[in-house]
Amino acid sequence: xxxxxxxxxxxxxxxxxxxxxxxxxxxxxxxxxxxxxxxxxxxxxxxxxxxxxxxxxxxxxxxxxxxxxxxxxxxxxxxxxxxxx
Numbered sequence: 001x002x003x004x005x006x007x008x009x010x011x012x013x014x015x016x017x018x019x020x021x022x023x024x025x026x027x028x029x030x031x032x033x034x035x036x037x038x039x040x041x042x043x044x045x046x047x048x049x050x051x052x053x054x055x056x057x058x059x060x061x062x063x064x065x066x067x068x069x070x071x072x073x074x075x076x077x078x079x080x081x082x083x084x085x
Contacts, residue, residue: 013066
């Protein structure tokens with residue numbers, strides 16, 4: 001699932017950013033995105049992955065790279081799904 005999530009994120013980024021974004025590229029630090037795009041990214045994550053991004057989730061560490069976002073999504077999905085017995 002993480003690879004599938006990663007590809008969905010790559011496809012989303014490709015719509016808005018012309019350069020190829022490496023998994024560990026700091027998308028904020030590199031100047032590839034701005035605050036408006038960050039809001040679009042949060043809305044995309046909520047819609048595409050059926051998650052609610054809470055106020056406490058809005059930490060730059062959760063969104064600074066494709067790798068960080070993929071980990072964030074995976075963590076939120078594991079919390080959302082009840083553990084099997």
